[in-house]
Every structure is written in structure tokens, then in C-alpha cells.
Amino acid sequence: METIVNRHQAEAWNGYEGRHWAAHQDRYDGVNSGFNDALLAAVRPGDRVLDVGCGNGQLTRLAAARAGTGHAVGVDLSAPMLDRARASAVDEGVANVEFVRGDVQVYPFPAAAFDVALSRFGVMFFADPVAAFGNVGRALRPGGRLAFVCLDDIRHGDLGRVLAALAGHLPPPGTDGTAVAEPLSLADPAAIRSVLTAAGYTGVDCAPVAASQLWGRDAADAAGFLADWGPLRHQLDRVDPATADRARAALTDALRAYEQPDAVRLRGTAWLVTAHRPG
Template sequence: MPQSAQPNTQQAALWNDASGKAWVEMQPILDGVLAPFESLVVDAGYPGEGGNVLDIGCGAGATTLAMARRVGNDGRCVGLDISQPLVTLAAERARVEEVANASFEVGDAQAYAFESGRFDAVVSRFGVMFFDDPVAAFTNIRQAARRDGKLAFVAWRSPVENGFLTTAARAAAPFLPPASVPDPDAPGQFAFADGAKVKRILEASGWSSIKVERVDVPCRIAEGDLMAYVTRLGPVGAALREVDQATAEKITAVLPAAFAPFVEGGEAGFNAACWLATARA
């Protein structure tokens, strides 16, 4: 796909408006759900004490802060995200938590003017599936890494393997207009569902020593937070912001029963079926 002068304009619009604001509001819940991935990504991408690390699609900064603590005061972790609301929150968290070696910048990793060879490692927790042109993006990201620098990220596998993540959309579907068949190559949550595709993207963008490994991570969310989670985020969250009140009430009424199979002992539990991709610049 030819790269436009301003790529990822749709994603920028989403994450600087409704989606970004929803993630800001839901930050404590999201960090709790995704906490198991912090150590996974930090361990895989850790460049050693004093290392300089870039976190792509850093969101509200949880992984950036975790890596900054891991590399120590002589190291640094820079979080980059397309969403100004999320970067603002992340920077405030670094200030409050006194993580002085974490910093945050607003930018699109596909087109950002990185300093060549600046980083010893590049990491991401579910932040790399949204590029219009992933080969162009990972080529640009590679320029930011020093020679033999690390790359480590997690991305979702297929919707079929992630039933929890698609339950809300299936439950809401009878009350919404028919959805078009998703384009597997379009930017989005499941854009990297095909592990072979992920490897091809990294090969085409010049990375080496590529590994794309299946990981299955148990995640949990308090039952009291579950409905907020499924009605504020994702495609159902977006739909509920657009539909009339009667339709919204019908959708929210069916969601508790749809998620009942996941709930036990005051918590909802699910398996996060992902890829852990690692490579070298």
C-alpha cells in the first residue's frame, strides 16, 4: 500500500477522541486486566541495566513505566503513542509515581522522525496492529534501533481463539445493522492474527532473528468492573456511543448473560491468545 503524506489518519482521529478518552477513563481496569503482559514484554525486550528503550503504542504508560524501572536510573524508556489524551495521562503517572527516567511523546511510529540508532530495544504491548502500512512502520521503527537492537511485542491471535474479546460483539449483533466482513489486512485489534503474516512483515522491513511464538496468558477482571469494560471499549463501546437509547438498553440488557460463562467467584477469567514476536535490528 502506498504511504500517504499523513498515514493512519483514521486511527489518529479515533485515539485522539472517543477511543482515547475511553481508555483514559478505563485505565485502572485495563492495567489490571493486562498486567500479566508487563513482565512478558519487559523480560523479552530488556536490553540490560542502563539500556535505552522505545515503547510503541504506549497507551497510558504501564509498560513504559515498568521498563523504565527495570533498566534503572542510568537507563531510559520513551513511550510513543498517537493519542494525546493517553500520553498526557502517562506523563502524569510518571510524575506521580516518580519514575524520572520515563518520558512520553505524541507521534505515529510509522512516520515519526526517529533519531537513527537511538534505542537498544523496542517493545510494545498490543500497540503495533494499527498501521496503514505495517512494513513501512516496522522499517521506520528499525531505523530507531541500534544495530542488533532488540524488538519484542505482543499481538492478539485470531478472534476464534479469543472468545472473551468477541463475546460482546456477538451478543450485540442482533440489535445492530449487519456488519461487513472484516478485512484481515485492515488495521485493528486482530490485524496480526496470522503469525506467518507477522513474520513476513518483519522480514520485509529488515529485521532478523525473527521468532513469532504462541503465548496463552490467563487474565482476570473483577465482576464489578466487567460491564464497564465491555460497554466502554471496543466495537460495542463504539456502537453504544452512536445508537439510540432503546437500542443501547437492549444491548446492555443481554451482556451479563453473555459473559456469565466466564464469571466465577466474583471474577471473570479468560485466556488471552497472543503472539510474542521477537527480532533483532
């Protein structure tokens, strides 16, 4: 019997949000894959790898390939994204990989079963982050490694400047009573160190990283994709059609500054966090 304690996120990632990410796997990988190499540096040949909040599973499959004789397990709440991850593993011929649905906070991982745990923007949404990271820590062998990327202050990257163009058209996020803090829950290194220390990790390090993020073929294409992204779609749905059209036009105009001959690319920033399980 499945146990899910993070009901809010389970509903989102098994609803519109998860379906959109699964349907646009290549586009979301284009946004986030620039951070892969920083995470894969933590994987060694023969490693048993756990990918936390694996989503469509690109990082999991790459980690499995890097581990060679080892293997990788991806865990996520989203059934639509896990279906996509499994299909991609078959298409790519990656055999040493497995995908499981579960809530990381309470999932019964075998004790000391992994050498390294990774996550690409999948750890900011825990209902109880200390409990979740503690559960991951118990799944690591003594001396096992943790490496993840999480959002920093969104104003540090180009996306923050693009989204600022919407301020005059859309209501501020969170004014409808919905939770909006989760993606930025680990944006402060002090919060990261506090959570991981309480969860039993040592050697916590937070390093700034940046990557080029591919958002679309041109400004109009990138704006259309962004407007369908769950959080922004929710905001657009809160206003009348004419206001929503003006917001989309403002978004397109803001993205024109980032058009290159072949694509729209934004500079994304994040924290690369590493730590160890004692032992």
C-alpha cells in the same frame, strides 16, 4: 511541526477512544498487564527502550524501572493517554522515562538510539506496517531487539466467546463501511513474518501467549465497561435503544460464566513476536 499520516487512528485516539482509555487507565491495565512480563523479559539493565504505541504508559514505566541506569521513551498518537502516562510517571517517581506524541511510521527517531523496542498491543494499527516497522528498525542499534504482543484470532480466547453472544442483536462489524480489520491485521503469523522481513528484521519468531484479563467486579460491571469500549459502543449506537438494551443483557449473561468470587476474569490469547535488527 508534527507529521501524522495515520489520520484515521489519530482521530480515534484523540477522540472518544483515547479519552476513554485515559479515564479508565487502571481498568485497561487490568485487562492487558498479564502480558507485561513476557515483554519485559527483553529488557536488560542499562537498556535504552522504545515503547511503541505506549498508550497510558504502564509498560514504558515498568521497562524504565527494569532498565535501571538506562531509560525508556514511550511514543503514541493519543494526547489524552500521553497526559495520563506523564502524570503516572510523576506519581510513581519514575524519572528515567519520556513520553512523546508522534506517528511511528514517520516520527524522526534518532538513528540507532535504542537497544530494544517493545509494544503491548500498539502495533496493529499502522497505516503502512512495513514503513512503520522499518522506521522503528532504524531507531534500533545494529543487533537491537524487537518484542511485541499483538492479537491473535479473537475466537481463541474467552472474549471471542463472550462477544459471540451479541451476534443476534448487533449488525456485523464493518457493515457501515468503517475499517475493522486493524486490530487483527497481525493475527496471522505468516503476515507478521512477511511484514517484519520486508521491514528488514531477522530471526522473526511468533509464540502463542495467554494471560488472565480482569474485566470487572462482576458480570454487570464488566458488561458496562465493555459496552463503553469504543468498538462495541459504536455498534450499540447503530441500533435502536430497545435492541441495545437486549444486547447489553446478553453480554451480561455471557459474562456470568466467568464470574469468580472477587472478579470477572477472561483468558486472553496473543502472539509474542520477537525479532532483531541485523548487525
